Amino acid sequence: MSRVCDEVLAQLPSYVDRSLDPFRRKLVALHLRRCAACQAEFSRQRSLHAGLTALQSTEDAPPDGLLESLLQNADSPRGATPLRGAVSGAKPAYSAALLLAGAAAGAGAGYASWISAKNLRKLIRR
Numbered sequence: 001m002s003r004v005c006d007e008v009l010a011q012l013p014s015y016v017d018r019s020l021d022p023f024r025r026k027l028v029a030l031h032l033r034r035c036a037a038c039q040a041e042f043s044r045q046r047s048l049h050a051g052l053t054a055l056q057s058t059e060d061a062p063p064d065g066l067l068e069s070l071l072q073n074a075d076s077p078r079g080a081t082p083l084r085g086a087v088s089g090a091k092p093a094y095s096a097a098l099l100l101a102g103a104a105a106g107a108g109a110g111y112a113s114w115i116s117a118k119n120l121r122k123l124i125r126r
């Protein structure tokens with residue numbers, strides 16, 4: 001990892017949610033084209049962002065049983081383990097979402113990940 005990578009990784013959350021200014025946006029885009037490591041992190045954050053965005057346009061509540069099983073999983077020690085490679089400088093929402101996504105991955109269900117993001121959104125609004 002170079003210093004450029006550190007810079008790019010710190011900008012990624014803003015790049016993903018399109019709040020980055022055009023000049024930096026272009027620099028990040030150029031770097032992503034030739035750096036596999038940053039590209040991989042970008043892909044992960046982009047899919048996470050897409051999931052959160054989808055949740056914001058979804059009003060229906062998930063089935064109660066699924067939410068409870070996810071919360072039980074999140075309370076387990078395994079659920080408290082941070083994801084490796086969590087980006088420094090990432091927005092708090094993304095860091096927390098990555099943690100919850102890690103807990104959901106422990107449950108082995110993509111749908112659980114969806115639910116955890118929804119739950120996260122409720123937590124943020126408090």
Ligand SMILES: [Zn+2]
Nearest residue numbers: 005035037038
């Ligand atoms: Zn890089």
